[in-house]
Amino acid sequence: MKNKTKSISDSGSKEDEADTVYLLAKELAYDVVTGQTDNLAAALAKTSGNDIVQFAKAVKISSPDIDGKVCRTKADSTKKFPLYSDETHTKSGTEGRTSLCGDNGGSIITTGGTNASETEQVFRDFIRATLKGDGSKNWPKSSGKGATNNDNAKAVAKDLVQELNHDEKTIVAGLLAKTIEGGEVVEIRAVSSTSVMALELWVCWLL
Secondary structure, three states: OOOOOOOOOOOOOHHHHHHHHHHHHHHHHHHHHHOOHHHHHHHHHOOOHHHHHHHHHHHHHHOHHHHOOOOOOEOOOOOOEOEEOOOEOOOEOOEOEEOOOOOEOOOOOOOOOOOOEOOOOOHHHHHHHHOOOOOOOOOOOOOEOOOOOOHHHHHHHHHHHHOOOHHHHHHHHHHHHHHHHOOOOOOOOOOOHHHHHHHHHHHHHHO
């Protein structure tokens, strides 16, 4: 195990911090592969915004298909999509800026431009525009109109559980554990179906 040391209080220790990080990584991986949405949301809410950004980068590199299934914005046919921003605004015909993962514009947004999107946006867009590329904003909660406690953590958890197939969940579990436990992801090659079993065994070993 790679120890990942963050800033800690004087009353704590590096060993305690490493144990806490390891347990969080274990919990995240377990909740993904077992489909426990509420537990996963709670664990993600404990995860730093920066770690979520690193996880998203790993997903984008290793499995673009997964990236396209998480935080996918929605809209009714012929309408415009919400546009990821650092704050949620009241939706109107010309206003669709949002900081909520997977926000639904419904039939409200009718005009594109600088405040709406012609096409759906996904995880990488959410990370870039809403989490500001470094996790400094909107994690685990969005900001602005209609924000609720840990709403972004809950939305990401829901997508990871409901939108991914078994193999994709296994990949995500491994990437979450790798990211949270420690070590920067420099390059992760795409995981083929033939290597999923090996990754599953690794995740089981971690648990």
